[in-house]
Amino acid sequence: MQFAKRLQNVETSAIREIFKLLGTPGIISFAGGFPDAALFDREGLAEAARKAVLEQPAASLQYGPTEGYQPLREQITSRLHEQGAQVAPADVLVTTGSQQALDLLGKTLLSPGDKVLVEGPTFLATIQCFRLYGAEVISVPTDGDGVQVDALERLIAEHRPRLVYLIPTFGNPSGSLLPLARRRRVLELAAQHRVVVVEDNPYGELYFDELPPATLLALSATVPGSRDWLVYCGSFSKILSPGLRLGWMVAPAALLANAVMCKQFSDANSSMLAQVTASEYLQTGRLAATLTNVQQVYAERARLMMERLRAELGEALAFTPPRGGMFIWARLTGAGGRSGDAAAFVRRGIEQGVAVVPGLPFYATEPDPATFRMSYATVPDEKIIEGVQRLARAL
Amino acid sequence: MQFAKRLQNVETSAIREIFKLLGTPGIISFAGGFPDAALFDREGLAEAARKAVLEQPAASLQYGPTEGYQPLREQITSRLHEQGAQVAPADVLVTTGSQQALDLLGKTLLSPGDKVLVEGPTFLATIQCFRLYGAEVISVPTDGDGVQVDALERLIAEHRPRLVYLIPTFGNPSGSLLPLARRRRVLELAAQHRVVVVEDNPYGELYFDELPPATLLALSATVPGSRDWLVYCGSFSKILSPGLRLGWMVAPAALLANAVMCKQFSDANSSMLAQVTASEYLQTGRLAATLTNVQQVYAERARLMMERLRAELGEALAFTPPRGGMFIWARLTGAGGRSGDAAAFVRRGIEQGVAVVPGLPFYATEPDPATFRMSYATVPDEKIIEGVQRLARAL
Numbered sequence: 125m126q127f128a129k130r131l132q133n134v135e136t137s138a139i140r141e142i143f144k145l146l147g148t149p150g151i152i153s154f155a156g157g158f159p160d161a162a163l164f165d166r167e168g169l170a171e172a173a174r175k176a177v178l179e180q181p182a183a184s185l186q187y188g189p190t191e192g193y194q195p196l197r198e199q200i201t202s203r204l205h206e207q208g209a210q211v212a213p214a215d216v217l218v219t220t221g222s223q224q225a226l227d228l229l230g231k232t233l234l235s236p237g238d239k240v241l242v243e244g245p246t247f248l249a250t251i252q253c254f255r256l257y258g259a260e261v262i263s264v265p266t267d268g269d270g271v272q273v274d275a276l277e278r279l280i281a282e283h284r285p286r287l288v289y290l291i292p293t294f295g296n297p298s299g300s301l302l303p304l305a306r307r308r309r310v311l312e313l314a315a316q317h318r319v320v321v322v323e324d325n326p327y328g329e330l331y332f333d334e335l336p337p338a339t340l341l342a343l344s345a346t347v348p349g350s351r352d353w354l355v356y357c358g359s360f361s362k363i364l365s366p367g368l369r370l371g372w373m374v375a376p377a378a379l380l381a382n383a384v385m386c387k388q389f390s391d392a393n394s395s396m397l398a399q400v401t402a403s404e405y406l407q408t409g410r411l412a413a414t415l416t417n418v419q420q421v422y423a424e425r426a427r428l429m430m431e432r433l434r435a436e437l438g439e440a441l442a443f444t445p446p447r448g449g450m451f452i453w454a455r456l457t458g459a460g461g462r463s464g465d466a467a468a469f470v471r472r473g474i475e476q477g478v479a480v481v482p483g484l485p486f487y488a489t490e491p492d493p494a495t496f497r498m499s500y501a502t503v504p505d506e507k508i509i510e511g512v513q514r515l516a517r518a519l
Numbered sequence: 520m521q522f523a524k525r526l527q528n529v530e531t532s533a534i535r536e537i538f539k540l541l542g543t544p545g546i547i548s549f550a551g552g553f554p555d556a557a558l559f560d561r562e563g564l565a566e567a568a569r570k571a572v573l574e575q576p577a578a579s580l581q582y583g584p585t586e587g588y589q590p591l592r593e594q595i596t597s598r599l600h601e602q603g604a605q606v607a608p609a610d611v612l613v614t615t616g617s618q619q620a621l622d623l624l625g626k627t628l629l630s631p632g633d634k635v636l637v638e639g640p641t642f643l644a645t646i647q648c649f650r651l652y653g654a655e656v657i658s659v660p661t662d663g664d665g666v667q668v669d670a671l672e673r674l675i676a677e678h679r680p681r682l683v684y685l686i687p688t689f690g691n692p693s694g695s696l697l698p699l700a701r702r703r704r705v706l707e708l709a710a711q712h713r714v715v716v717v718e719d720n721p722y723g724e725l726y727f728d729e730l731p732p733a734t735l736l737a738l739s740a741t742v743p744g745s746r747d748w749l750v751y752c753g754s755f756s757k758i759l760s761p762g763l764r765l766g767w768m769v770a771p772a773a774l775l776a777n778a779v780m781c782k783q784f785s786d787a788n789s790s791m792l793a794q795v796t797a798s799e800y801l802q803t804g805r806l807a808a809t810l811t812n813v814q815q816v817y818a819e820r821a822r823l824m825m826e827r828l829r830a831e832l833g834e835a836l837a838f839t840p841p842r843g844g845m846f847i848w849a850r851l852t853g854a855g856g857r858s859g860d861a862a863a864f865v866r867r868g869i870e871q872g873v874a875v876v877p878g879l880p881f882y883a884t885e886p887d888p889a890t891f892r893m894s895y896a897t898v899p900d901e902k903i904i905e906g907v908q909r910l911a912r913a914l
Contacts, residue, residue: 226784369787382526395615398790
């Protein structure tokens with residue numbers, strides 16, 4: 125059987141090999157990218173699902189509008205208002221997870237040979253998703269404060285990309301937070317170079333101590349012309365539950381209309397059972413308490429992991445302390461004559477009974493082979509302590 | 520903003536204009552393609568959803584395998600066994616409605632310029648879905664018994680299509696049923712010409728009086744080599760509820776692996792809340808009774824509509840009586856010197872307060888402008904009677 129040419133643009137993920145090993149008994153995994161499902165509001169969601177079916181059967185048990193369940197679009201709009209953004213329900217498309225938002229952006233915007241700029245490192249499913257539409261994906265250098273905006277400007281001018289994809293708030297895998305001044309600069313570049321900028325924001329509500337800077341979406345009101353080039357992707361997966369498989373996209377009208385058209389032929393509409401359940405749940409007002417708990421638990425786990433990493437691995441490891449989100453992105457410094465090869469380090473970690481993810485697959489171009497990603501989100505305290513000890517042994 | 524070239528291959532659906540008019544007060548709609556949500560098992564599904572969240576939270580509230588929830592894959596396999604097909608759970612990919620199965624087939628198999636053969640007429644979202652992947656979609660002539668297999672063979676030889684897409688059982692919009700001999704012939708053509716054949720089967724369980732012939736999937740065991748070229752798409756939308764947004768695809772291993780890879784970057788996995796709910800529901804054994812009721816109600820509505828059409832419109836209208844499914848596909852014969860222009864007839868119908876769908880958009884090529892589609896699935900008896908009277912006035 126002969127397959128489509130676009131499949132030649134993607135390779136099987138290097139990360140798969142790691143995940144195969146996670147089944148090994150006794151292994152402590154810092155490799156996951158999942159939220160901790162035990163922190164979600166089981167009772168609240170069970171009741172919301174029951175109510176969705178019994179009280180809104182005409183909506184929850186039927187096909188729905190491709191754009192999304194109208195009450196949910198309104199609730200998403202209200203939450204974005206609370207976060208300082210000016211959005212109308214008609215600007216919102218409900219998607220089957222924010223992964224589908226990326227897929228629809230690829231389908232709507234990218235022709236083979238088009239260029240896309242992403243942070244180096246970035247979410248690896250984004251790289252593969254855009255490559256499947258034939259795009260050439262190029263990394264923009266980052267530092268502990270996210271994307272370097274001078275480099276971004278230079279690469280926009282050099283490559284004339286069709287779009288720029290960023291996770292400005294607690295990025296995956298970087299954990300980094302783009303400061304306010306850089307955010308403004310990104311928006312100015314969007315308007316000036318007339319290039320689509322995608323702000324992917326699944327982690328923005330998972331802050332530890334203080335609120336992150338305003339989103340690009342909120343800031344766009346203060347940067348003339350920028351909103352016409354801005355796409356915002358949000359998700360319920362990290363705050364309500366990934367099991368619903370619901371995200372959303374806010375985009376300029378012409379782009380949103382094309383994304384709706386493409387979604388019609390991709391999956392027609394996202395699960396109405398899930399959408400009505402999410403809407404019923406948001407109506408109860410229970411999300412705030414759940415979210416506060418998630419923030420506190422992740423913050424404590426992050427602090428413990430950082431403390432143990434410093435204590436056990438010391439100057440052999442460099443990382444920017446995350447101020448939210450789910451990840452610590454670290455770099456082997458090579459201090460004390462140790463190897464800076466993260467792939468070898470990851471293999472030795474597996475032998476010691478601890479899993480982390482090597483950094484290479486997170487780079488579209490110009491990888492840093494000394495990097496790797498750890499998540500603390502689902503790991504209880506005693507396993508964090510033991511896992512870091514094993515990492516120290518692997519070193 | 521500049522959009523992807525692939526968007527130039529699709530036009531806004533002509534059907535949209537009709538659907539806009541359906542909001543008109545008092546209109547009787549035979550235009551829908553939806554099942555009757557009132558016939559679904561509300562109590563059973565509410566309890567299944569509640570149980571899914573409370574008793575299987577680690578599955579229903581978390582990300583899941585791209586391939587689908589394993590217990591659901593097993594249940595789908597069992598149901599296919601009961602329908603005579605030899606399938607293993609590993610052959611099954613759970614999709615976000617069967618629309619996503621079509622999208623994944625496009626992504627996996629179609630390069631720009633590839634040709635696809637479909638029934639003329641066929642499901643219009645299939646035509647648009649494949650065109651978005653750059654395919655040239657070509658109609659194969661049909662009659663009251665579905666696709667004409669001699670014409671199919673000729674067009675396969677002429678066009679060397681990448682795939683052939685068929686709805687052999689109670690097709691949309693045709694309502695027609697492909698006889699056993701033609702089914703065998705289709706499978707022989709697949710094996711002989713080494714061409715992928717897609718059997719889309721969302722309506723197969725909605726038979727009225729007698730079981731339809733075996734599916735291509737079941738028959739493929741008796742036609743050497745055919746299974747290597749056969750893809751089967753199923754759906755829970757017409758038998759359990761479209762609100763779950765769950766379908767599935769059975770395909771040869773290499774194709775399935777590529778479809779899983781593409782799904783990973785399309786929506787990662789289908790809603791786990793929906794998948795675990797469907798699984799819990801199937802476990803209760805309540806589906807059989809619901810399905811029997813749906814079959815009976817649709818059968819009665821179909822009989823009434825056919826009887827009224829014959830009585831009120833007589834020889835002005837030709838149609839093959841459906842033996843299952845949701846649709847009557849009719850043709851204006853032009854008898855008595857009346858116009859055979861279905862588009863004009865549809866407009867006059869709207870003026871009289873009844874909506875049907877003109878046939879044109881269901882043809883990829885060589886449309887028959889005298890055709891139109893009616894659905895009886897959601898229409899109560901008295902509205903069927905009144906609606907057909909209005910159609911007679913429109914004539």
